[in-house]
Amino acid sequence: MVETRKAFQVIAHIIMIMLALFCILPIILMITSSFTSEDALILNGYSFFPSEIDFTAYKYLLVDSTDIIRGYMVSAVVTVIGTTFNVTVTTLFAYPLSRKNLPGRRFFMFFIFFTMLFNGGLIPTYIMWTGTFHIKNTLLALILPNLLMNAFYVFMMRTYFTTNIPNAVIEATKIDGAAEFHILGKIVLPMSRPIIATVTLMAGLSYWNDWLNGLYYINTDKLYSIQVLLNKMLLTSLFLKSGLGKQILGSVGETIPTSAIKMAVAVLGALPILIVYPFFQKYFVKGIVVGAVKG
Amino acid sequence: MNGLTARNNGMSGWEKRMASNIQKLKKIKQFIPLYLMMLPGVLYLIINNYIPMAGIIVAFKQFNYTKGIWGSEFIGFKNFEFLFKSPDSWLITRNTICYNFAFIVIGTIGAIAVAVLLDEIKLPFAKKVYQTIILVPFLISIVIVSYIVYGFLSTETGFINNCILKALGKEPVSWYSSPRYWPFILMIVHEWKWIGYNCILYYATIVGIDKGYYEAAVIDGANRLQKIKYITLPALRPTVIILTLMSIGNIFRSDFGLFYQVPMNSGPLIDVTNTIDTYVYRGLMENSTLGMSSAAGLYQSFVGFVLVLGANLLVRKFDDENALF
Numbered sequence: 156m157v158e159t160r161k162a163f164q165v166i167a168h169i170i171m172i173m174l175a176l177f178c179i180l181p182i183i184l185m186i187t188s189s190f191t192s193e194d195a196l197i198l199n200g201y202s203f204f205p206s207e208i209d210f211t212a213y214k215y216l217l218v219d220s221t222d223i224i225r226g227y228m229v230s231a232v233v234t235v236i237g238t239t240f241n242v243t244v245t246t247l248f249a250y251p252l253s254r255k256n257l258p259g260r261r262f263f264m265f266f267i268f269f270t271m272l273f274n275g276g277l278i279p280t281y282i283m284w285t286g287t288f289h290i291k292n293t294l295l296a297l298i299l300p301n302l303l304m305n306a307f308y309v310f311m312m313r314t315y316f317t318t319n320i321p322n323a324v325i326e327a328t329k330i331d332g333a334a335e336f337h338i339l340g341k342i343v344l345p346m347s348r349p350i351i352a353t354v355t356l357m358a359g360l361s362y363w364n365d366w367l368n369g370l371y372y373i374n375t376d377k378l379y380s381i382q383v384l385l386n387k388m389l390l391t392s393l394f395l396k397s398g399l400g401k402q403i404l405g406s407v408g409e410t411i412p413t414s415a416i417k418m419a420v421a422v423l424g425a426l427p428i429l430i431v432y433p434f435f436q437k438y439f440v441k442g443i444v445v446g447a448v449k450g
Numbered sequence: 451m452n453g454l455t456a457r458n459n460g461m462s463g464w465e466k467r468m469a470s471n472i473q474k475l476k477k478i479k480q481f482i483p484l485y486l487m488m489l490p491g492v493l494y495l496i497i498n499n500y501i502p503m504a505g506i507i508v509a510f511k512q513f514n515y516t517k518g519i520w521g522s523e524f525i526g527f528k529n530f531e532f533l534f535k536s537p538d539s540w541l542i543t544r545n546t547i548c549y550n551f552a553f554i555v556i557g558t559i560g561a562i563a564v565a566v567l568l569d570e571i572k573l574p575f576a577k578k579v580y581q582t583i584i585l586v587p588f589l590i591s592i593v594i595v596s597y598i599v600y601g602f603l604s605t606e607t608g609f610i611n612n613c614i615l616k617a618l619g620k621e622p623v624s625w626y627s628s629p630r631y632w633p634f635i636l637m638i639v640h641e642w643k644w645i646g647y648n649c650i651l652y653y654a655t656i657v658g659i660d661k662g663y664y665e666a667a668v669i670d671g672a673n674r675l676q677k678i679k680y681i682t683l684p685a686l687r688p689t690v691i692i693l694t695l696m697s698i699g700n701i702f703r704s705d706f707g708l709f710y711q712v713p714m715n716s717g718p719l720i721d722v723t724n725t726i727d728t729y730v731y732r733g734l735m736e737n738s739t740l741g742m743s744s745a746a747g748l749y750q751s752f753v754g755f756v757l758v759l760g761a762n763l764l765v766r767k768f769d770d771e772n773a774l775f
């Protein structure tokens with residue numbers, strides 16, 4: 156019995172290790188390739204063990220070019236502003252829904268739930284945002300469409316409020332004559348830090364990783380976020396035509412490390428998330444679990 | 451409540467009605483701050499979600515940018531006629547449904563298997579490490595995923611052509627122009643990106659199972675497989691139903707990035723990578739097919755909606771508690 160139990164544990168670990176490798180090795184390939192010298196890449200291709208380590212790709216991207224830095228700035232601004240609005244609007248919508256005696260509560264629940272079931276699709280949405288609101292080629296195009304509010308996060312917060320904040324607490328403060336905004340700000344929010352952290356991280360992740368809004372609504376390279384820049388660099392030979400290419404071609408007469416640059420730019424796009432993730436892992440996990448199952 | 455009825459006793463019918471209306475108004479008034487809180491969200495949903503729903507009428511029009519949706523000429527079902535007569539409509543429907551079906555089946559089985567295994571692991575530290583690592587792909591944007599895939603599949607510098615096929619003494623493959631590999635590539639990429647996410651959903655349910663059931667089963671002499679079969683899997687049933695239901699509702703939608711960005715919008719691959727979403731996007735970019743695209747968009751929204759209602763109805767019939775609504 157003990158023997159089979161041990162054998163089972165060993166097999167389980169082996170399978171999990173293989174799965175973990177399957178998940179992480181592609182990312183490691185991306186990182187090692189970005190440090191490989193161009194000569195080695197042309198000779199041996201992308202590999203896990205670079206024969207020659209070389210940081211030229213990063214030098215080109217971070218020192219010789221302004222495109223990446225600008226992309227980072229755009230992404231950072233959009234992520235901070237978008238996430239702030241998202242969390243504010245979500246909290247303000249979710250809290251009243253958690254109050255069982257609110258007249259019309261079922262209507263508002265359906266009002267947001269229906270957006271998960273049915274939508275107008277890309278073309279009417281595109282025509283509306285560009286034709287009526289004229290957001291094409293503005294920073295608003297990266298913030299407003301689709302990402303500002305997500306029914307999942309609303310349900311996630313509402314569930315947290317209903318299960319973690321006793322109705323008696325709210326009733327007691329109301330008897331004391333506290334206004335609703337005061338109750339939300341002074342009583343409910345301080346008790347809801349974990350869920351706010353979770354929603355902030357999930358919303359921040361979707362803003363940082365978003366490239367669709369950029370693809371649909373932005374065509375001036377000044378407003379490319381890092382993800383949109385990545386998209387354009389892979390699909391078009393944009394960086395040879397526009398700013399980055401010119402700077403590289405115009406700089407010293409070395410060979411341009413195009414193959415390494417491809418991977419380096421991808422590493423830079425993922426880096427902030429890979430750095431932040433280990434510290435907030437439990438909030439991500441919580442967000443996924445609460446959001447999808449209890450929604 | 452008693453005080454209220456006592457006071458009402460001395461009033462005429464009209465006075466009573468007035469009083470109850472005032473009561474109602476007072477009740478509503480006390481909720482005004484709560485409604486105000488919801489105002490920004492309601493406005494946003496109206497603009498971002500509900501107005502475009504009305505805009506699906508564009509599918510019945512000969513759309514013209516200068517005239518706008520409402521000013522454009524009404525042409526009835528012409529756009530749909532063109533769409534369903536073109537070979538594209540069959541192709542994009544087949545691709546979207548087949549890929550999603552494969553994703554649902556492989557994804558669910560894989561995620562449950564991994565979740566059960568993860569739960570069996572005794573070392574808490576190892577458990578945490580595995581869980582952390584398999585979730586990393588979920589955090590990576592699909593654009594970056596397309597770079598990683600390129601790192602593996604690039605014809606000249608790709609890892610597979612240079613390290614694996616060379617070592618095996620095989621000829622390099624021109625991946626981005628060989629459609630027959632792509633159904634598998636897309637499935638692997640999708641599974642890679644989502645396995646950690648799906649696994650965590652099921653794992654959370656397994657962790658929540660009352661340990662008493664397992665102890666009782668051990669006393670009755672159940673072995674590990676029996677415990678999984680008779681306790682773990684039945685406990686996962688509601689989660690499986692909810693998640694599958696939501697996936698079925700989305701079976702007409704596809705991850706645009708996976709089908710457009712990951713194959714690098716490569717022409718030779720279009721037969722196996724064109725889905726409704728990529729078709730609609732391509733139509734938006736070229737005006738000549740905008741009409742058919744908007745018809746495809748409505749077709750997608752409408753069928754998806756019918757599917758989720760139908761699936762929910764079925765679940766409600768057989769397993770009432772687990773229906774979505």
